[in-house]
Amino acid sequence: MSYRDLRNFTEMMRGLGYPRLISVENFRQPNFELVAEILLWLIQRYEPDAHIPKDIDTEQDRVIFIKSSAQFIATKIHIKLNTKRLYMADGYSVKELLKVASVLHSAIVFLYQSHAGISRFLILRSKINVLTKASKINELKAVRQLASEVTQRGATLYHLLSQEPELRDARMSALAHPLDINTIEKGLRSSIMKVEQNTKSTLQKLDNVAADEANLEAKIEKRKSELDRSKKRLSTLQSVRPAFMDEFERLEEELKLQYASYLIKFRNMTYLEHQMEDHNRQEQARMNENELSLRRIQTRLREEE
Incomplete structure (x- = not known):
């Protein structure tokens, strides 16, 4: 069992409306009662009139319950479950329960999107009845565009759902693949090195900016002193009367x-x-x-x- 599987499973169960809080500790030890409760709840969520034996007191009753549930899911939902993992009732059973929960969760998401599209269409239709004739033409164009968009999204969804049987095994194997600590450590080290390099370059740029600022201040002071000397020289020349000024006049x-x-x-x-x-x-x-x-x-x- 991986933490990612358990996180996805808990989020899906919360989205489906499961009343009980599920945590990691529930599956560290075999807990057949919880697995049976979740499995029965998922089946009833899919079909409320399903008849599944609920007795799990003895070993024989548990075997019958697991077989009946797996057979019902394979017949109605077309999902093949590993009965051995379900009977173990530990972290590996989460992977099997996740298969059923993901299908129900996808259906709810699709239903929500469909209701959102229908509500948007109804809002547009109500606006069309109120607006003038010129605005009605624009709104009709918007409705046509929305209808084409709904059709395209439906076709895309159908295409994606048709690929689900092929991609399910690959997705499950990818989710079941354990995380490599060495790879994660290498990635973190490389990220830390990049951050340190960026920090060093930024500090170096700041030092260069400080040096440039000091040079500019020195040049400004030099120019100011030259300007003061030029002003003093000009005032001196203006105050002194040349020797040939009398003859010139x-x-x-x-x-x-x-x-x-x-x-x-x-x-x-x-x-x-x-x-x-x-x-x-x-x-x-x-x-x-x-x-x-x-x-x-x-x-x-x-x-x-």
């Missing part, structure tokens, strides 16, 4: 006077040039008129001759 005043004189002379020269151009234009016009008058006189004299 005197020359600047002279330059202003010279520039004002230059502007006056430039305006006068421009005006005189304009006047000279007008005079030349008038002289040229006068000369053209004189030449034209001479030509006229010459032409008239030629005509008189």
Whole structure:
């Protein structure tokens, strides 16, 4: 018997509604009364009208009870039980009881899912009756999608249930396989080593961050000191008057006077040039008129001759 089998069995029995609490201590020693009670309860859970002899006082009665129960389960539920393990009534009998409990538990889970799907469908149908025509179309699409989803899940469930006889033996053998302590210890050691390596790398990164922070602080302090020196130098340069500043101001005043004189002379020269151009234009016009008058006189004299 493994702890995993007992845990699965207790959870399934609790889910099926078994009224009694089952623990590991119940199966450390042979306990035929408990095994018989659980087996009879599972059979009645499957078929309440089943007729199984309940007398287990003598050895013959116990043999008859085990054979009758195994025959009923093989006929109705199609599960073959090991009667020897059931009669031993110890931890190995849990594996046989787990076969029946797993089938009943799967049926209850499937029934719950079916009821949940039906309730969802009823909720959607009630909403369809209240909403408007436009929303009804959307809800009908949702109902169709839900119907197709239910069909697909039903087909998937049927396919999985069809594979159950083939996978049952493999599952039971895997569950019955004892845990290897050495393998578990190696896995734990490897996990511990990985955690330690991750911790070391994290601490190293933290140390690097601290070193980078110290370097940045040193650079910031250096830049601050350079900035302070530059500010002091600037204030010193602004407060000191250069030696050539007096001469510069005197020359600047002279330059202003010279520039004002230059502007006056430039305006006068421009005006005189304009006047000279007008005079030349008038002289040229006068000369053209004189030449034209001479030509006229010459032409008239030629005509008189």
